[in-house]
Amino acid sequence: MDTPFRFDPVDLPPEALALRAQVRDFLAPRAGAFSAHTKGLSWMGVDQAFSRGMAAEGWIGMTWPRAYGGRERSQLERYVVLEEMLAVGAPVGFHWIADRQSGPLILKLGTEAQKRFYLPQIASGEACFCIGLSEPDAGSDLAAIRTRLKRDGEGWRLSGRKIWTTNAHHSRYMIALVRSEGTAADRHKGLSQVIVPMDAPGVEIRQIRDMAGDAHFNEVTFDDVSLPAEALIGTEGAGWAQATAELAYERSGPERYLSSFPLLAASVDAAMPGDRLTARVLGDAVADAAVLRSMSLAVAGMLDRGELPNNEAAVVKDIGVDFEQRLPEVARAVAGPGAALGDAGQFGALYQAVLQLAPAFSLRGGTKEIVRGIMARGLGLR
Template sequence: MFETLTLAGLPAEDEALRPAIRALADSAAAAAPADVRARSWSGFDRDFSRRLGAAGFLGLTLPRRYGGGDRGPFARFVVVEELLSAGAPVAAHWIADRQSAPLILNYGSEAQRERFIPPICRGELVFCIGMSEPGSGSDLASVRTRAERTATGWRLNGQKIWTTNAMHGDYMIALVRTSGTADDRHAGLSQLIVDLKAPGVVTRPIVDLAGDAHFAEVFFTDVDLPADALVGAEGEGWQQVTAELAFERSGPERVYSSVVLLDAWIAHLRAVGRDDAATLALVGDFTARLAMLRAMSIACTARLALGESPVTEASLVKDLGTAFEQELPAAIGDDLAAYPGEPVDAELHRTLMFVTHIAPSFSLRGGTREVLRGIIARGMGLR
């Protein structure tokens, strides 16, 4: 059943992380122009990720015996908030730290935990998530990529698409069908760890409207995988993915995708001295919505800290956060156009163009708006 979100604060011991992570984030981002910092999610820098790992800012919620920080979700919230607010490059460790390591911890074998989690905590491994497929749209349960049992393990055939950073990745955790057909829906789905350098794996980057290539399509042709590539129990992939997505949908990353643009626009307003009532009201509206979304995200984090899986609440945060992130560039563009006499510097213009071009993807990644609203409706007992 859907539970109401209860407002929560960040514990003092986790807030205490803020000065150190802010300094590290600024060291990587402060000198970069706003349009580069706006690419924080897709900014790929292995060296910076290793620096984060060495400083103890990766794997914060994971056990110390695997190289983690043995802390709670609030600590990770503070770190993520600072990284994205600064516009630091996070792509090299993002998925491994947020999803892959917790998944392996919760469902993987002890051998998998010992093999993969320590280097993830050091920022040394790049993971990607193989969920979407051509022709499936948002219907994740209809995946057709298939793994058949062999004498030594599994043979994988099929295709994934819209896979973030697969061209840079070391491993993919892929949702595949190990029994039945696509008509069986959730039954027969499993998750496998795929070495992206294995024979038979071909990765092709996809260039987006902004000219960047952080998505890719990945093809599997008779890829032989060992028996221990299976994560968790065969046929339990759907349940595992559902739990995994709660980590993806409720964090501050669903609020801050456009925040560098917001900061750049406010700096522009200060530079030109515009402080009329309408402009201040618009700034106030953005600020109030951002504060509300942040509070909701912290409330979801509090549920995670209690060991709960706030699937419905996380979907609500993601849906509302995406709407805010997408409305921001449109509103800022309209505002700047309403004052044609104001000089707009090239950096702000580039930043606005990038966020405007990439904003449509915000309601695709991590679950489309339609899928999320279906989850919310079920959680509220409306369908």
């Protein structure tokens, strides 16, 4: 009998285990320089020099064909690289979105010219991508998008705004979901995706600083931006289906439970020997992490077989968010109130960095309501 959710056990192949040792050797002389704040930012931390170092090892776009800058490695090998990077809080944000979803979208739907132009830029660590989805009047309700794409001779004109765009200020390109026909009332119909150079005339980027003073998010305005015909990615009018498939890639990675792993590891190191209460709290958290890892590996196995794990990725994302948002409480149980007051040195700094980001974990990749809607459809309940 077919089941809507499949989490088949996955054993990593020998080549993936060998690669893990190589990644650890790469990280060994570098991880000690990562600040507590950097570790807390996890995959949102941007360091292009670090990304270029990974690119030199062949670890960006590593599953793609060699003709486009890839190394033709397996999804399970890629999983090992991501897992090791996240475990130490490496600053992988410069290439993260491009490697995770922009590149695979271009590889799947792009023209040959688009693949040869964009993918080598990603694989070399030279091009950062951002995703243009949310708008001031269309946050989680992506079907209400108003940013307008109009034909202009053989090309296009783009006008509108995007908001909460991660790393737009670092990006060379944006893949934007826009309305190419109809109005917001048409919902899923008439949406398309375009690749927008962030230095094009008429593109304005305004950083949005959070309460901690960091600026990960941006508001991006398009003022009658001229785009060539080849800016369109995929099929005109098929943007909704394309974007939802792209979001499945976003939800499928180990960052859905490993973003805060450095804090869990630090909590284990900081625990007092013989403290049974702390041991129980940490034991529960480590057990949850082990289960999530098994589920996340199953999703990677599906990707390796060429399957799109929409339902499974949604489950991992939903459970992983609860797990990650609970980790600051676990850390506080271990370190006491001093962590919250910044009195616990590097541990306290890491705790505060994760605590500040934790509320947003349930938003990235889709709110809980959206993710559970996907799960409900997978179960035939909607």
